[in-house]
Amino acid sequence: MANVVYSKIDKFGRIIIPASWRKHMSKRVVLIRHLNEIILKEEKDYLSEISGKVKFTDNELRNIETLKAKGALNE
Amino acid sequence: MSEVVIDTNVLVYLITDERALKNKDQIDLVQRAKRKFKEVLRENNIILSSVTLVELANILNYKVGVDESRKLLEKIIFNEKLRIETPKPDELIEALTISNEKNVKYTDCLIYLIAKRLGAKIFSYDTDFEKFTDVEMV
Numbered sequence: 001m002a003n004v005v006y007s008k009i010d011k012f013g014r015i016i017i018p019a020s021w022r023k024h025m026s027k028r029v030v031l032i033r034h035l036n037e038i039i040l041k042e043e044k045d046y047l048s049e050i051s052g053k054v055k056f057t058d059n060e061l062r063n064i065e066t067l068k069a070k071g072a073l074n075e
Numbered sequence: 076m077s078e079v080v081i082d083t084n085v086l087v088y089l090i091t092d093e094r095a096l097k098n099k100d101q102i103d104l105v106q107r108a109k110r111k112f113k114e115v116l117r118e119n120n121i122i123l124s125s126v127t128l129v130e131l132a133n134i135l136n137y138k139v140g141v142d143e144s145r146k147l148l149e150k151i152i153f154n155e156k157l158r159i160e161t162p163k164p165d166e167l168i169e170a171l172t173i174s175n176e177k178n179v180k181y182t183d184c185l186i187y188l189i190a191k192r193l194g195a196k197i198f199s200y201d202t203d204f205e206k207f208t209d210v211e212m213v
Contacts, residue, residue, distance in 0.1 A: 030155060030156075032155060041155070049150045050089060050090050050147055050150050050151060051089055051090065051109060052090070052091065052092040052093065052094070053090050053092065053139075053143070053147055054090045054091060054092060054135070054138055054139055054147075055091075055092045055095035055138075056087070056091050056092075056095065056096070056138070057095070057096075058096050058097055058098040058101050061087070061088075061091065061096070061101050061104075061105070062101070064083070064084050064087055065180075067087070067134055067137075068083065068130050068133065068134060070137055071130070071132075071133030071134040071135075071136060071137040071138075072130075072133045074133070074136060074137055
């Protein structure tokens with residue numbers, strides 16, 4: 001079940017997020033304005049989520065075009 | 076916020092585990108690409124062409140199999156800082172001509188045309204993009 005709080009936006013545009021919610025949260029957030037909603041999402045470290053997940057050889061990285069061709073043929 | 080179209084080689088460097096590499100130049104290149112991507116991501120919206128995603132999906136499928144490929148692709152595709160652009164029908168044709176004239180790969184010509192249409196820059200380690208003088212590289 002979702003937790004809901006009502007909060008005010010002050011004259012500087014600041015909003016209070018409950019401390020317990022912020023406890024394990026990143027200090028950076030992303031604000032998304034979509035239709036009549038403003039969505040606030042934790043900014044994830046995008047790079048770390050995909051970084052270093054695949055072990056390529058030196059030769060594969062030197063020849064990315066060959067790698068693409070092998071991938072396309074699924075050799 | 077300005078936009079940057081990312082080429083496949085940048086994504087390949089991003090997902091690379093540099094600990095598996097032996098060559099110092101390759102390790103440096105991968106680390107530099109990761110640092111630069113972080114900078115580009117901070118200041119720009121990232122555009123991926125569907126062509127790049129197809130190439131990446133093929134590479135991933137070949138290297139890590141379907142399950143891991145799916146996980147990685149989902150993290151790339153469903154990111155709010157990233158938008159996917161598909162070439163328009165006329166670009167698919169125009170790219171053929173440009174590819175022939177400039178001796179540049181067809182897929183790279185599609186990335187170039189998408190960047191040109193959007194007024195975006197290109198982030199790639201492929202020097203072929205330097206043949207296009209009307210689109211800026213990052």
